[in-house]
Amino acid sequence: MNDVAPLQTEVPPLAGWWRRCFAWWYELLLLIPVILLVQVVYQLAFQLLTGAAVTAVSANAGLRALNFAVLVAAVFGYFMLCWRRGGQTLAMKTWRLRLDGAGGSRASWPALIVRFLASALCYLPCAPLWVLAWHDRAWLPWAWLSSAWLTAPFVWAWLDREGLLLQDRIAGTRIVSVSKRTRSA
Template sequence: MSSNDISAADPAPAKPAALVGWRLFALFYDFWPVTALWLVASAVFTIAYTLSGHGQRENIPPFSALQWALWLVCWLIAGGYATLSWRRGGQTLGMRPWRLRVIGADGAEPEWRALAIRYAVGTVSLAALGLGFWWAWFDRDRLTWHDRASGTRMLRVPKRPK
């Protein structure tokens, strides 16, 4: 029997890693460019608020429509950053050092709709104290809530040979 033959006695392949730690490292990394974009949006809102007749030192009132609009814009900015990055190469800036990539369940490039679902469910997952991320430790396929909901997968790309 040659070494290329597969016998029935070979053990089943191990479960893939849950990648929870790598995902959290990537999220931390991505927090910084997204924060810079949020600061720009906040500056635009603050300038518009000041130009609309409010004092320079007057804050945007808490729980006002303007503040909710700013939160929505910041959420959309982060979503745009993530979905554009995933669509443009499967990786955000934070995913590159950890060699993580988002792919469709079939291995192809994910569709826009799947990426939007991934971002929305990922937001809920984070809001639930990361429960959707930690779920990967218990899932039979090591998938998070947003992986399951969107039909996408995150994989760790092997190092390139030198």
């Protein structure tokens, strides 16, 4: 007869709304160097392969679209690697947060992909629309609308019965608080 009791797995508490919000802003700041590095590599590769000037990318709509797709793929890769390795990006480590699947388990690949896509629907339109508005004032109302849409996941969290962000509700994931002891283990 085995006298050892089964281990009790405790589900960490959901991180607070403000903590998730500040971590999100910090994540944006940390994404800037990632995006800039990818942009430099893209521009260098383009120049080496074609011999064209740097301005050739901005002069061609197809090359701009390809550039945008490369940047989105890089951001996708960054989040997938971080979330799958330990459930934390650098910003999440700083704010002692972790992305978990349902019941405190590691989030599955499909859940991570769904979470990224749901997030992208809210966050991705903002930057291109502001760039368009910078060049053409007719896009300004759309840029402001995208900024309002940017807040949708956080407004959803206020209304959600469990306080989950919109992308977490859709993907079946949670952002939880991690104690200092758990984080270092």
